[in-house]
């Protein structure tokens with residue numbers, strides 16, 4: 189396997205339309221990214237894969253889409269106003285800014301090399317503040333949410349009362365979050381605007397001892413199901429210095445990113461901290477009455493919190509390879525799991541003339557209702573295959589002269605580069621079968 193570097197990923201993403209820097213024509217905005225024609229499909233497919241896993245394939249999980257803007261009191265209750273801070277230092281010489289916990293304060297400035305140039309660390313709140321309404325006084329200050337979870341806690345009561353769910357149950361949500369991150373290097377790994385996929389599982393106090401290991405296992409299995417190489421995933425349990433004061437236990441799933449092992453998702457046993465805080469600050473009763481036992485309690489929460497945009501980086505990094513071809517050159521290939529590939533099937537006429545292009549064009553239209561398709565008739569067939577390999581298209585369908593005679597096509601597999609002959613009438617079922625049986629080689 190070829191070494192995957194961040195430079196190679198950034199370059200491929202830009203060249204093929206996966207990800208661009210925001211506001212590039214104005215010099216770019218740090219920490220903000222745009223997902224291009226292929227990137228948006230990849231991101232949406234990962235989101236849908238997660239959403240299906242959580243809401244369709246599990247018992248008792250309902251969905252929610254809460255708003256980004258919330259009452260300021262929410263962030264006082266959650267502790268974000270007072271505690272959601274990073275220690276920050278500035279270099280007095282070059283004015284570069286760093287997270288004090290990420291650099292050696294006794295070493296020279298990593299940007300300009302000056303010694304003893306750092307200011308004393310001071311706490312910096314990561315929430316973006318803005319104003320709602322016509323006044324810009326402190327009473328009108330609101331925040332862009334730095335996580336989606338609080339929208340779930342504040343809707344706990346409404347969901348219980350309107351959905352007939354019974355504890356234990358979960359609420360899943362995908363959406364944008366915002367953090368004014370001090371250091372935003374490593375491409376989309378850490379950005380100021382990003383997306384999260386979070387699920388809060390409400391359970392009876394004490395039963396978290398079973399649900400916490402259950403969700404840890406489920407979440408690790410999910411990534412393997414998505415085709416991630418198991419050796420690129422590992423656990424990291426939070427030590428006493430990392431654990432939030434209210435948390436009973438916390439594990440991160442880490443992925444081997446190009447810059448090393450880093451957090452991908454957190455699974456936390458948050459006790460009854462969140463609902464208790466919101467009960468205290470809102471003055472509203474957030475207890476749950478068990479209809480069977482008549483016991484009343486504040487549920488415990490097991491949280492699974494993953495970065496969607498960070499998942500995109502993981503998937504790109506995990507899928508990337510450069511491989512020798514039988515023709516003696518090197519192909520760049522993205523081994524995406526078919527269910528998350530931006531394009532499922534490319535339809536290619538061997539040549540444009542003699543009615544092959546018309547046949548292929550019609551076939552591509554027919555396949556559209558089943559799969560995301562792509563039509564390409566320009567250039568040598570080998571080069572067209574390479575283009576599809578580079579954007580991770582799992583199947584190419586080639587229309588040739590035999591097709592006109594017997595209505596069969598060549599089905600080419602991205603990973604093995606093998607080709608088989610398939611009747612056009614069986615194409616959809618064959619691709620579905622291949623998807624079900626897909627294993628990363």
Ligand code: ATP
Nearest residue numbers: 367369377378379382451452453454493494495498
């Ligand atoms: P860190 O300590 O690295 O800043 P965190 O532990 O505060 O991150 P959480 O608050 O647990 O992260 O967020 C849950 C998930 O959201 C993370 O595992 C990550 O995938 C994603 N995430 C958090 N911050 C960012 C960001 N700035 N950009 C992209 N994804 C992020």
